Amino acid sequence: MNKRSSVFSALTVDVEDYFHVAAFERNIAPADWDSMPARVEYNTNQLLNLFDTHQAKATFFMLGWVAERFPGLVREIHQRGHEVASHGFNHSKATSQSPDEFLQDVSRAKNLLEDITGNAVTGYRAPSFSIGKQNEWAFAALTQAGYQYSSSTYPVIHDLYGTPDWPQQPYLRDEGIWECPMPVLSMLGRQLPIAGGGYFRLLPYWLTRRLISRYVKQKDIPYMFYCHPWEIDPEQPRIQDAPLKSRFRHYVNLSRMEAKIGCLLQDFNWRSVNEVYQPYFKS
Numbered sequence: 001m002n003k004r005s006s007v008f009s010a011l012t013v014d015v016e017d018y019f020h021v022a023a024f025e026r027n028i029a030p031a032d033w034d035s036m037p038a039r040v041e042y043n044t045n046q047l048l049n050l051f052d053t054h055q056a057k058a059t060f061f062m063l064g065w066v067a068e069r070f071p072g073l074v075r076e077i078h079q080r081g082h083e084v085a086s087h088g089f090n091h092s093k094a095t096s097q098s099p100d101e102f103l104q105d106v107s108r109a110k111n112l113l114e115d116i117t118g119n120a121v122t123g124y125r126a127p128s129f130s131i132g133k134q135n136e137w138a139f140a141a142l143t144q145a146g147y148q149y150s151s152s153t154y155p156v157i158h159d160l161y162g163t164p165d166w167p168q169q170p171y172l173r174d175e176g177i178w179e180c181p182m183p184v185l186s187m188l189g190r191q192l193p194i195a196g197g198g199y200f201r202l203l204p205y206w207l208t209r210r211l212i213s214r215y216v217k218q219k220d221i222p223y224m225f226y227c228h229p230w231e232i233d234p235e236q237p238r239i240q241d242a243p244l245k246s247r248f249r250h251y252v253n254l255s256r257m258e259a260k261i262g263c264l265l266q267d268f269n270w271r272s273v274n275e276v277y278q279p280y281f282k283s
Helices: 030-035 040-053 064-069 071-079 099-117 137-145 197-202 205-218 244-251 254-267
Strands: 009-015 059-062 083-086 184-187 190-193 224-227
Touching (some): 059 064, 064 099, 083 099, 099 137
Parallel strands (some): 009 224
8 A cells, every 4th residue: 555645544552551451451461560570660761762653653552550650651652743632541451340349440541641741631441451341331431531432342253352243433422422443344254353463463564455455445444453562562471371372362472563663653554542533533
């Protein structure tokens, strides 16, 4: 795809460290996070530099826990012209919280990020895309907290998350908040996840590029990609006692990720969620 194309896609980063991920939640307790070697600041700065090289702008869904310990990183993201959005505070899945706990978590993160940047935070993404039929009340909580949009659903079948029968396009919910689902491509009777993450690391880049190009040509809705800072860090500590499946998902092709993201930035045009989806938000 020509970099000069008028089509813009949304580039997003879920800013968390390697020890925050749901795959290791049974191995590393939140009480132990502060004792773990932190690598999120360095890795996020590496992504920032990579984005600058390709004139790409992104939305950084910041974990409040990270922002509290690295406020300078949040300011750096904001000062480089990227959108700062919320990933909640404690990386707790929305499905594991009560409505009151969830409201407190997302409000605390939003307030902290706004205090650091001096700008309104309008976007939210749930850890592990953990909003679905069992906790639709979360959208009302997000509206109450003052968010304009959420990107917390993935219309696929997955063992850890997924809302396969929910809308695939951005839509305004009755609670008054926009939901911007992660993109899927319908092929062979299935909805294929093509938004990034572990699938992006696993598949050869030429195939991912072809799938994204098909999506951009076929759909009249924006494409959205996501990644994490720890995904470009093959030197991160290994959690040896984690389940084999979790270790495979987390560590597969880490050494190739940074170069693959570079190719992606070169082949497509990237802006923040707030900019790419603004025509929907204004409607």
